[in-house]
Amino acid sequence: MLGYSIKRVALALLILVVVMLGMFAMVYVIPGDPASIALGPRATPELKALLIQRMGLDQSLPNQIWHFFRAAATGDLGIDVWSKRPVLDVILEVFPKTLLLGAVSLCWAVVLGIGLGCLAVIWRGTFIDRLLGVLSVSMIAVPSFVIALYSLLIFAVWLGWLPAIGAGQSGDWGSQARALILPSFAIGVSWVGYIARLVRASMLEVMGANHIRTARAFGLPETVVVLKYALRIAIVPTIAIIAIGAGSILSSAVFVETVFSRPGIGTLITGAVEKRNYPVVMGTVLFMTAFYLFVVTAADLLIARLDPRVRDVLRG
Amino acid sequence: MSCAVEQTVENLPPRGRGALAQLMRDPMGMTGAVLVVGFILLAIFAPLLAPYDPIQIDVRHKFQPPSLAHWAGTDQLGRDMLSRLIWGARVALGISMTATGIAGALGLLLGLVAGFGPRWLDAVLVLFFDSFSSLPMIMFALAVITVLGPGITTLIIVIVLVSVPGYGRLIRAQTLALKGADYIQAERTIGASSARIILYHLLPNVVGPLVILLSMDIPVVIMLEAGLSYLNLGVGPPTPSWGNILYDGYTSLRSAPYMVIAGGIPLILCTLGFTFLGEGLRDALDPKLKLRVAR
Amino acid sequence: MSALLEVAELSVTYRAEGGDVNALRGVSLMAEAGEVIGIVGESGCGKSTLAAALIALLETNATVGTGEVRLNGRDILSLPEAERRKLRGHDIAMISQDPMTAFSPVLTMGDQIVDFQQHSGLSRAARRARAADMLRKVGIADAEICLRRYPHELSGGMRQRVAVAAALMANPALLVADEPTTALDVTMEAQIIHMLRSLRTEINGAIVIVTHHLGVIGELCDRVYVMYAGQVVEEAPVDDLYHAPRHPYTQALIACDPGALGAGQGVLPTIPGRPPDLTAPPPGCGFAPRCPLADGTCHSKPPPRVRVSAQQTALCHKVVS
Numbered sequence: 001m002l003g004y005s006i007k008r009v010a011l012a013l014l015i016l017v018v019v020m021l022g023m024f025a026m027v028y029v030i031p032g033d034p035a036s037i038a039l040g041p042r043a044t045p046e047l048k049a050l051l052i053q054r055m056g057l058d059q060s061l062p063n064q065i066w067h068f069f070r071a072a073a074t075g076d077l078g079i080d081v082w083s084k085r086p087v088l089d090v091i092l093e094v095f096p097k098t099l100l101l102g103a104v105s106l107c108w109a110v111v112l113g114i115g116l117g118c119l120a121v122i123w124r125g126t127f128i129d130r131l132l133g134v135l136s137v138s139m140i141a142v143p144s145f146v147i148a149l150y151s152l153l154i155f156a157v158w159l160g161w162l163p164a165i166g167a168g169q170s171g172d173w174g175s176q177a178r179a180l181i182l183p184s185f186a187i188g189v190s191w192v193g194y195i196a197r198l199v200r201a202s203m204l205e206v207m208g209a210n211h212i213r214t215a216r217a218f219g220l221p222e223t224v225v226v227l228k229y230a231l232r233i234a235i236v237p238t239i240a241i242i243a244i245g246a247g248s249i250l251s252s253a254v255f256v257e258t259v260f261s262r263p264g265i266g267t268l269i270t271g272a273v274e275k276r277n278y279p280v281v282m283g284t285v286l287f288m289t290a291f292y293l294f295v296v297t298a299a300d301l302l303i304a305r306l307d308p309r310v311r312d313v314l315r316g
Numbered sequence: 317m318s319c320a321v322e323q324t325v326e327n328l329p330p331r332g333r334g335a336l337a338q339l340m341r342d343p344m345g346m347t348g349a350v351l352v353v354g355f356i357l358l359a360i361f362a363p364l365l366a367p368y369d370p371i372q373i374d375v376r377h378k379f380q381p382p383s384l385a386h387w388a389g390t391d392q393l394g395r396d397m398l399s400r401l402i403w404g405a406r407v408a409l410g411i412s413m414t415a416t417g418i419a420g421a422l423g424l425l426l427g428l429v430a431g432f433g434p435r436w437l438d439a440v441l442v443l444f445f446d447s448f449s450s451l452p453m454i455m456f457a458l459a460v461i462t463v464l465g466p467g468i469t470t471l472i473i474v475i476v477l478v479s480v481p482g483y484g485r486l487i488r489a490q491t492l493a494l495k496g497a498d499y500i501q502a503e504r505t506i507g508a509s510s511a512r513i514i515l516y517h518l519l520p521n522v523v524g525p526l527v528i529l530l531s532m533d534i535p536v537v538i539m540l541e542a543g544l545s546y547l548n549l550g551v552g553p554p555t556p557s558w559g560n561i562l563y564d565g566y567t568s569l570r571s572a573p574y575m576v577i578a579g580g581i582p583l584i585l586c587t588l589g590f591t592f593l594g595e596g597l598r599d600a601l602d603p604k605l606k607l608r609v610a611r
Numbered sequence: 612m613s614a615l616l617e618v619a620e621l622s623v624t625y626r627a628e629g630g631d632v633n634a635l636r637g638v639s640l641m642a643e644a645g646e647v648i649g650i651v652g653e654s655g656c657g658k659s660t661l662a663a664a665l666i667a668l669l670e671t672n673a674t675v676g677t678g679e680v681r682l683n684g685r686d687i688l689s690l691p692e693a694e695r696r697k698l699r700g701h702d703i704a705m706i707s708q709d710p711m712t713a714f715s716p717v718l719t720m721g722d723q724i725v726d727f728q729q730h731s732g733l734s735r736a737a738r739r740a741r742a743a744d745m746l747r748k749v750g751i752a753d754a755e756i757c758l759r760r761y762p763h764e765l766s767g768g769m770r771q772r773v774a775v776a777a778a779l780m781a782n783p784a785l786l787v788a789d790e791p792t793t794a795l796d797v798t799m800e801a802q803i804i805h806m807l808r809s810l811r812t813e814i815n816g817a818i819v820i821v822t823h824h825l826g827v828i829g830e831l832c833d834r835v836y837v838m839y840a841g842q843v844v845e846e847a848p849v850d851d852l853y854h855a856p857r858h859p860y861t862q863a864l865i866a867c868d869p870g871a872l873g874a875g876q877g878v879l880p881t882i883p884g885r886p887p888d889l890t891a892p893p894p895g896c897g898f899a900p901r902c903p904l905a906d907g908t909c910h911s912k913p914p915p916r917v918r919v920s921a922q923q924t925a926l927c928h929k930v931v932s
Contacts, residue, residue, distance in 0.1 A: 133344075141592075142587065146583055228726075278462065
């Protein structure tokens with residue numbers, strides 16, 4: 001287990017280094033000089049000279065790469081060119097809001113998805129099973145920001161039940177919770193579909209397995225067979241998919257946050273892209289990539305705990 | 317030799333006429349096929365089908381709700397919504413099909429190189445695939461857009477870059493699995509060249525999964541295009557894209573809700589159509605292919 | 612007086628897309644306590660369905676048409692599922708076909724083998740100690756270590772030993788071994804057979820061994836039932852079966868056994884043709900199309916069960932008593 005963990009973490013770090021090198025290359029390979037791009041339309045010669053010096057552009061390439069990595073490793077992602085605040089501070093200010101939104105979306109999606117998946121298993125082969133199948137695929141297919149727009153129109157504009165914009169008043173839990181409902185609904189819908197399908201497929205596969213027959217042949221109660229012998233295996237692919245899906249949730253969050261004008265990583269980075277606020281864009285990309293790698297690696301380690309076979313083979 | 321040939325035939329997934337017939341029997345796959353063909357026809361014949369010029373501004377007739385003259389109403393500049401939505405199909409399908417086509421071809425090439433090339437090259441490519449798939453798609457897209465500036469070309473580049481690793485991995489995995497298969501080993505021992513193996517065994521075997529993957533990716537790409545255009549980071553105005561039509565609707569959500577309603581319908585139908593078709597194709601061609609999740 | 616195990620005219624059908632499959636067509640057999648019986652036949656003859664019926668664990672798409680499986684006089688197939696569950700792992704135990712997949716891959720051997728003794732009423736610690744003792748009996752020296760292992764960390768032979776141990780711990784009235792050695796290599800197979808033979812005295816009940824391998828039957832069994840196309844075509848004590856087989860199918864089967872071939876015989880004989888389609892069983896004898904002796908009657912009329920001796924019967928038009 002320890003050997004596997006070390007290997008898995010090392011792979012994640014290697015990937016992070018490759019991604020950072022790629023981003024470094026992107027900043028410096030692009031036509032035009034990075035200082036002007038970073039400063040955008042407000043570039044004055046003095047500002048430019050200052051930035052060139054601060055970014056270390058007057059140094060040799062290996063030196064620059066070294067500085068880039070050293071800065072990133074110490075949490076220095078540069079300075080927001082508009083607000084003059086450290087990029088990391090700007091990110092950390094809004095990141096919890098996005099994290100909360102994603103977590104809430106995923107939570108209700110997991111509960112509902114596992115429920116629907118189990119219903120489909122119980123009624124497998126019937127009309128209800130087929131209906132749930134089509135429903136799941138449809139949920140997966142509809143873009144989250146269209147759901148966001150439609151639910152905004154119906155529940156906020158027409159019915160006036162829920163707030164249309166923002167994340168609620170700070171300190172007022174009730175209003176914050178109300179502000180979470182529509183965005184998390186928009187993000188979670190497609191996940192209900194994914195999880196329902198996955199749970200159905202893996203439960204059916206596991207219930208047909210030989211070892212389930214063995215457990216039954218020894219007269220184990222059906223609850224023990226399902227909960228101890230089947231679900232533990234069926235849950236493994238679900239965890240993997242949820243972890244890989246963290247990236248997809250982030251994509252939805254970017255659009256949904258914009259629709260609901262909700263502060264978060266999505267509104268931060270889209271605003272920064274529009275203003276060509278280069279350090280914020282790159283800092284956010286790097287931060288979110290590291291976070292995503294963390295989630296995927298953690299999920300892999302959890303899977304390895306649940307399924308000992310995984311430990312013996314490092315996924316290639 | 318004859319033995320090897322027999323085995324090959326057994327190993328091939330059912331396809332061709334049989335698969336098509338199976339797709340026709342599957343109501344969900346058929347619905348998808350009908351929707352997809354409908355949208356493709358809409359995109360091809362947009363100039364003939366659209367009742368008005370999609371970018372003709374007519375400020376006197378702005379914000380007209382749906383009527384006999386304008387079935388889906390007019391937008392804030394008096395442009396006919398229906399015409400814009402029809403032309404939007406051309407933009408959505410044009411971009412997504414071009415981009416996934418390029419990505420599919422590149423992925424096929426890189427996957428074959430990784431599978432058949434020297435070991436170090438394989439390792440490098442796998443690291444490249446893994447690193448790219450470790451980037452959350454939206455973050456990577458936004459970074460590229462910041463550097464290159466928004467536009468249709470940027471969109472296509474972004475889509476190609478985010479899709480290639482997935483296809484490359486698939487082809488590589490298939491290549492490696494096939495390379496280990498007994499009948500390929502048998503062919504090798506009698507001196508078959510790599511070119512022969514690729515042409516006669518590998519390509520026929522990977523086309524099915526690749527087509528399924530492509531058709532399942534197209535709705536994701538359409539969503540991405542619409543989403544980025546919605547954020548004003550994709551297709552710029554005045555070109556009609558479903559994304560910027562929805563954005564126009566969003567800005568006048570209270571006064572002209574019909575714009576968002578009408579703008580969302582083709583997008584939903586189109587992604588549903590491609591997803592249903594992809595599901596149907598998978599069931600018909602290769603039921604064992606694992607379901608994939610968009611990043 | 613009824614025997615320990617009695618199967619009477621059992622018919623089982625599977626619902627399937629291409630039409631219902633008549634997997635068992637009126638199978639009867641019996642076994643006394645302390646007896647080892649073999650059920651032999653080629654793939655698809657219905658022997659695995661019979662094994663599933665014996666442990667009252669038929670697939671959900673299987674329906675019992677007629678007949679009964681009586682254990683100590685009780686028809687186990689007509690019991691409610693809760694009652695059947697109480698029988699399994701207590702009165703009935705099974706050794707599974709494939710040791711590779713017989714255990715859950717995500718639980719340790721100890722965890723599972725302790726679960727399997729849930730009818731015993733002992734504490735988990737006591738069950739574990741009992742398991743370790745039994746593992747030593749089946750020839751696993753470092754039993755404690757074995758209990759801590761996951762299935763994929765053990766060899767196929769080891770896993771099959773654990774499976775045998777788990778079944779023995781139930782001290783069952785009926786032990787069903789479904790192809791116990793098929794998935795093993797020859798050395799392992801020999802070891803497992805040797806072990807099963809030495810453990811015969813451990814078991815007070817009846818043992819039913821289902822296999823396509825005549826060698827296994829010869830090593831272990833007292834009496835044999837030969838199955839073909841969902842029916843028992845011949846029943847005989849094991850020596851009679853080898854030395855005086857009466858049914859043409861049994862004769863062909865014994866002629867094809869590679870183990871029985873003499874040196875210098877270059878060609879392995881085979882039975883031409885294939886078993887009949889059980890979605891539409893033929894009106895006459897199922898073996899008739901492949902039988903060298905078959906005539907018109909064989910094809911049109913169901914064969915009679917002919918008693919050859921006190922313990923030997925054959926289902927054939929051509930056999931005379």
